[in-house]
Amino acid sequence: MRKSFAIAIAIISLCSVIHAKTGALLPPNVGVPGVLAGTVAHVYEQSNTFRAQCDRMAQAQNLRVTVKIDFNIPSTCRAFTTIRRSRGFLCAEVHLPPGVDLSELLGHEFEHILEQLDHLNLRALSHVRGSGVREVEVDLFETARAQRTGKIVAHEVLTRQERPSAD
Numbered sequence: 001m002r003k004s005f006a007i008a009i010a011i012i013s014l015c016s017v018i019h020a021k022t023g024a025l026l027p028p029n030v031g032v033p034g035v036l037a038g039t040v041a042h043v044y045e046q047s048n049t050f051r052a053q054c055d056r057m058a059q060a061q062n063l064r065v066t067v068k069i070d071f072n073i074p075s076t077c078r079a080f081t082t083i084r085r086s087r088g089f090l091c092a093e094v095h096l097p098p099g100v101d102l103s104e105l106l107g108h109e110f111e112h113i114l115e116q117l118d119h120l121n122l123r124a125l126s127h128v129r130g131s132g133v134r135e136v137e138v139d140l141f142e143t144a145r146a147q148r149t150g151k152i153v154a155h156e157v158l159t160r161q162e163r164p165s166a167d
């Protein structure tokens, strides 16, 4: 009896490891293409801030996020996110460039989505001095909040990697 109990525990813990390795802990409403799954899962594992962002998104009933690699990102930006709001539902499309470290960009673009979950009116704020919001070009906004969060996520991923392994 005691033995079968131990086996059951072993199977459960193995399952949770597999679960984590496949990145299945990402919110179900965040769609990531297969080619990016490993990268996003890595950032998720290394960065507390990115995990908190994902948790926030997972709790949003009115949100759908699609992450994609975009080979035609305009030269004026490194990455961008389009967000459409329709009848209270938010559809966000995160466009990331190919072939670069995505830690900062993921944290940065995901923060723009959280800004919209927070109902920030970027257009109005861009006219407020000291708000940290500016209109880069028509209908394209940049925020100090997203810039700061992206840098924090990148830093967390970097310092975790540099830390000597315990085993």
Ligand SMILES: [Zn+2]
Pocket (backbone or CB within 6 Å): 108, 112, 141, 142, 143, 146, 147
């Ligand atoms: Zn931005």
